Amino acid sequence: MQHKVIDTKDVVIRFAGDSGDGMQLTGSLFADMSAVYGNELSTFPDFPAEIRAPHGTLSGVSGFQVHIASEHITTPGDYCDLLVAMNPAALKTNARWLKRTAMVLIDGDAFDEEGLRKAGFREDPVKELGIEDRTIVVAPITSLTEESLKDSGMDIRAIHKCKNMFTLGMACFIYSRPVEYVYSYLEKKFGKKKPEMVAPNKKVLNDGYNYAANIQAIPNTYTIEPAHMPKGLYRNMTGNQATAWGFLAASEKSGRPLFCGSYPITPATSILEELAIHKSLGAKTLQAEDEIAGICTAIGAAYAGDLAVTTTSGPGLSLKSEALGLAVMTELPIVVVDVQRAGPSTGIPTKTEQSDLNQVLYGRNGECPLAVIAAHSPAHCFDTAFYASKLALEHMMPVIMLSEGFLGNGSEPWKIPSMKDYPEIRPPFATEEDKPFKPFRRDPQTLVRKWGLPGVKGFEHRVGGLEKNHDGVLSSEPVNHEIMVRERAEKVARLADVIPELEVIGPKSGGLLVVGWGGTYGHLQTAVSQVRASGKEVSYAHFDYINPLPKNTGEVFSGFRKILVCELNSGHFAGWLRGLYPQFTYLQYNKVQGQPFLVQELVSAIESHIC
Amino acid sequence: MEKYTFKDFKSDQEVRWCPGCGDHAVLAALQRAMPRVSEILGYDKERYVVVSGIGCSSRLPYYMDTYGFHSIHGRATAISTGIKVANPELTVWQACGDGDALAIGGNHFIHAIRRNIDINIILFNNRIYGLTKGQYSPTSKFGAITKTSPYGTVEHPFNPGSLVLGAKGTFFARGLDTELKLNEEIMVAAAVHNGTSVMEMLTNCVIFNNGAHAEISDRAYREDRTIVLRHGQKMIFGKNRDKGLILDGLRLKVVTIGEKGITEDDILTHDAHSDNVGIHLMLADMKYPEYPVALGVIRDVNDITYDAAVRMQVEQVTAKSKIHCMDDLLHSGAVWEVK
Numbered sequence: 001m002q003h004k005v006i007d008t009k010d011v012v013i014r015f016a017g018d019s020g021d022g023m024q025l026t027g028s029l030f031a032d033m034s035a036v037y038g039n040e041l042s043t044f045p046d047f048p049a050e051i052r053a054p055h056g057t058l059s060g061v062s063g064f065q066v067h068i069a070s071e072h073i074t075t076p077g078d079y080c081d082l083l084v085a086m087n088p089a090a091l092k093t094n095a096r097w098l099k100r101t102a103m104v105l106i107d108g109d110a111f112d113e114e115g116l117r118k119a120g121f122r123e124d125p126v127k128e129l130g131i132e133d134r135t136i137v138v139a140p141i142t143s144l145t146e147e148s149l150k151d152s153g154m155d156i157r158a159i160h161k162c163k164n165m166f167t168l169g170m171a172c173f174i175y176s177r178p179v180e181y182v183y184s185y186l187e188k189k190f191g192k193k194k195p196e197m198v199a200p201n202k203k204v205l206n207d208g209y210n211y212a213a214n215i216q217a218i219p220n221t222y223t224i225e226p227a228h229m230p231k232g233l234y235r236n237m238t239g240n241q242a243t244a245w246g247f248l249a250a251s252e253k254s255g256r257p258l259f260c261g262s263y264p265i266t267p268a269t270s271i272l273e274e275l276a277i278h279k280s281l282g283a284k285t286l287q288a289e290d291e292i293a294g295i296c297t298a299i300g301a302a303y304a305g306d307l308a309v310t311t312t313s314g315p316g317l318s319l320k321s322e323a324l325g326l327a328v329m330t331e332l333p334i335v336v337v338d339v340q341r342a343g344p345s346t347g348i349p350t351k352t353e354q355s356d357l358n359q360v361l362y363g364r365n366g367e368c369p370l371a372v373i374a375a376h377s378p379a380h381c382f383d384t385a386f387y388a389s390k391l392a393l394e395h396m397m398p399v400i401m402l403s404e405g406f407l408g409n410g411s412e413p414w415k416i417p418s419m420k421d422y423p424e425i426r427p428p429f430a431t432e433e434d435k436p437f438k439p440f441r442r443d444p445q446t447l448v449r450k451w452g453l454p455g456v457k458g459f460e461h462r463v464g465g466l467e468k469n470h471d472g473v474l475s476s477e478p479v480n481h482e483i484m485v486r487e488r489a490e491k492v493a494r495l496a497d498v499i500p501e502l503e504v505i506g507p508k509s510g511g512l513l514v515v516g517w518g519g520t521y522g523h524l525q526t527a528v529s530q531v532r533a534s535g536k537e538v539s540y541a542h543f544d545y546i547n548p549l550p551k552n553t554g555e556v557f558s559g560f561r562k563i564l565v566c567e568l569n570s571g572h573f574a575g576w577l578r579g580l581y582p583q584f585t586y587l588q589y590n591k592v593q594g595q596p597f598l599v600q601e602l603v604s605a606i607e608s609h610i611c
Numbered sequence: 612m613e614k615y616t617f618k619d620f621k622s623d624q625e626v627r628w629c630p631g632c633g634d635h636a637v638l639a640a641l642q643r644a645m646p647r648v649s650e651i652l653g654y655d656k657e658r659y660v661v662v663s664g665i666g667c668s669s670r671l672p673y674y675m676d677t678y679g680f681h682s683i684h685g686r687a688t689a690i691s692t693g694i695k696v697a698n699p700e701l702t703v704w705q706a707c708g709d710g711d712a713l714a715i716g717g718n719h720f721i722h723a724i725r726r727n728i729d730i731n732i733i734l735f736n737n738r739i740y741g742l743t744k745g746q747y748s749p750t751s752k753f754g755a756i757t758k759t760s761p762y763g764t765v766e767h768p769f770n771p772g773s774l775v776l777g778a779k780g781t782f783f784a785r786g787l788d789t790e791l792k793l794n795e796e797i798m799v800a801a802a803v804h805n806g807t808s809v810m811e812m813l814t815n816c817v818i819f820n821n822g823a824h825a826e827i828s829d830r831a832y833r834e835d836r837t838i839v840l841r842h843g844q845k846m847i848f849g850k851n852r853d854k855g856l857i858l859d860g861l862r863l864k865v866v867t868i869g870e871k872g873i874t875e876d877d878i879l880t881h882d883a884h885s886d887n888v889g890i891h892l893m894l895a896d897m898k899y900p901e902y903p904v905a906l907g908v909i910r911d912v913n914d915i916t917y918d919a920a921v922r923m924q925v926e927q928v929t930a931k932s933k934i935h936c937m938d939d940l941l942h943s944g945a946v947w948e949v950k
């Protein structure tokens with residue numbers, strides 16, 4: 001066979017196997033390696049809720065998709081160029097993601113009678129799936145790994161755990177990546193605790209690479225040149241890590257110690273885990289006994305003067321609703337992160353969605369609006385967490401930051417910023433002029449109250465969930481209640497004076513404006529630019545600020561004949577816009593499958609609305 | 612260091628509890644205890660924070676001229692925890708009821724105790740929901756007739772003392788609303804104690820559960836039906852100071868000094884600082900009529916507090932770490948340069 005080296009702009013690789021096969025690790029290693037090599041990249045882990053579902057079954061398949069490119073990309077890609085399937089179940093659940101031209105690399109050892117039966121195949125799986133036209137490379141990965149480590153003295157279970165390194169070695173050959181980068185990772189991972197594991201993993205990795213180079217079964221290999229990214233230092237960030245770091249940054253810029261009270265919940269947990277590491281930056285993390293304690297400890301910490309945050313996902317946010325009302329009522333600065341997942345109830349915990357928007361906008365008793373902002377990419381979680389903290393601290397209010405499973409677990413390269421480029425955060429501390437201290441007197445412009453910190457003499461005061469007047473004295477007087485309700489709402493509305501205006505990508509007026517918010521940014525932006533590249537006119541506006549909306553929202557909308565709101569729910573944001581700007585008509589494109597948009601489906605939807 | 616009197620801790624708010632409510636006396640004891648605590652521990656007034664949940668007793672922060680937080684039902688313990696972790700210099704006091712802390716807030720209550728965070732919890736136990744007008748609570752006696760149990764409850768009550776000690780509590784004391792001096796003494800001991808201090812205050816609800824603790828609290832027989840425990844003192848009680856507690860096998864037993872050859876030497880001596888929780892549990896569990904009900908500080912032992920451990924860990928990690936500011940963090944680990 002004639003082997004060709006093809007230079008390509010981008011490839012999408014999907015690693016799939018049993019949830020114990022180490023596919024998440026393999027995928028993220030490949031991504032990190034490509035980042036260091038200089039590629040643009042975007043990743044999408046797609047894993048089941050079960051930690052170790054029954055071996056070889058469809059429900060136990062764990063996947064990790066990585067998109068690497070020599071040009072700017074913002075999505076992990078719709079369909080893949082290479083699918084690595086470690087067993088028949090992985091092939092079955094992922095075959096629908098294959099491009100027409102895709103290559104499939106399968107572990108032939110796993111395609112035995114039992115494996116086929118568990119995956120529900122009756123005949124030849126390739127035929128049954130109708131993928132005969134793809135390039136299928138069958139490699140006996142399990143037995144080659146066994147062969148590779150037969151003299152290592154390791155037991156068979158430990159040897160099988162190295163299979164993923166064989167696969168990674170093969171992928172390295174196919175995409176012309178040097179395996180050396182993986183070495184340093186292996187040394188870091190095993191160096192301290194299991195140094196005896198470094199050498200076997202390296203050996204299997206190399207054997208995989210050499211095997212792929214020798215077998216002649218791989219028709220082409222590919223090179224993906226480094227991308228022309230702006231000069232500077234980069235690192236690869238997941239959304240949850242970026243969220244954690246954004247809070248640490250806000251703590252530094254405000255001089256307020258960081259407190260995080262959280263209860264573990266998928267897919268938000270890694271924010272708490274990340275913050276727990278960074279005690280040297282003063283972060284205090286409290287793993288609470290439940291979601292309610294998570295937010296209540298944060299409210300307590302905010303009362304005492306910390307930058308206080310709590311992190312959760314939809315079901316946890318439901319439990320925090322009452323306490324959110326308390327934070328609104330006491331006007332204390334906390335940030336609540338909701339990394340959304342498919343609901344309702346437990347739903348599909350590991351799958352992404354945008355279906356908590358109605359909950360965050362409306363889900364509390366009484367008149368209880370609060371500020372809501374959303375992150376639009378993994379790295380953007382840093383800025384979102386930073387500015388959510390800034391708004392909370394400077395305006396003395398709870399702020400909800402919306403993220404999504406897709407952002408929290410996904411990653412992208414991030415040009416490392418310098419902290420000197422971020423603004424100072426200046427909370428409105430009570431000063432001598434505020435004595436005698438009346439806790440709910442407001443700044444006439446912003447309606448913000450002052451923050452009197454316990455421990456400081458002369459500002460002793462009480463806060464609580466009961467209605468009170470501006471002096472902080474309890475009051476059930478009818479007119480006072482209405483004044484306070486209006487002021488709390490108006491205070492949130494006036495954030496519009498300090499948040500950025502809505503930007504339009506493309507012409508400022510025309511036939512169609514595509515509207516999105518949150519983590520759909522990458523897909524929508526890619527889809528819109530594809531449609532524009534085909535010569536059709538369409539513009540795009542992406543909302544990071546949900547409540548309040550940017551001041552110029554109505555002005556932007558008035559420039560277009562049609563507005564198409566695309567979101568991963570049944571139409572929450574469209575409903576929100578209808579309530580606030582009823583003079584416009586909103587078309588909708590919605591998807592509620594626990595999966596991100598595909599660029600292709602968005603392109604079709606957008607084109608269908610262009611006359 | 613200023614010298615305070617009880618007046619310094621009284622706010623200008625009108626106290627709105629029912630006349631005759633046991634909460635008045637507990638508030639008075641607290642306002643008297645705080646100047647003493649300041650004297651002993653050197654606390655300025657601005658270091659006091661009083662936190663509460665929801666219920667009659669949770670109105671208490673409004674009546675104290677300190678920092679205060681009247682939160683939501685059951686959550687006071689979590690709010691207190693956040694306050695103390697954020698600023699361990701504060702001395703955090705919490706007022707909560709039996710429904711508030713043991714029903715809707717039961718989870719926070721046991722976990723605060725497990726963590727041993729240095730807060731002082733005053734648990735007002737009147738065995739009834741007062742503010743919602745008379746439903747049974749987790750401490751209502753089996754068979755109690757209330758608005759939601761017109762034929763008597765079919766639930767067993769919690770004994771707060773055994774709950775606290777079962778959760779490895781380091782401090783548990785019990786007071787009685789009318790015992791102002793004893794309550795003040797308990798509160799001072801709780802303040803001195805490092806860790807979660809739970810003070811159960813047996814209070815009367817004149818409206819919905821009048822005589823909540825009458826079988827032991829009535830002046831006519833209080834001394835015969837209660838025993839005040841003090842560390843290092845003999846467990847003697849009774850109007851005539853002639854009754855005492857001894858260990859009979861693995862159980863406590865009430866004996867009369869001078870009868871059946873029992874002398875004062877045979878009577879147990881209270882050791883509140885003993886590691887062994889067994890005897891403390893037996894004391895906390897004592898019920899009338901078999902036993903006198905134990906008042907005073909039943910358990911007071913030392914252990915690392917959560918807030919101190921958090922602070923220590925931050926200091927230790929900081930001393931070892933190379934990352935001391937955000938720019939350090941941003942440039943740490945796997946970083947690459949695009950030239």
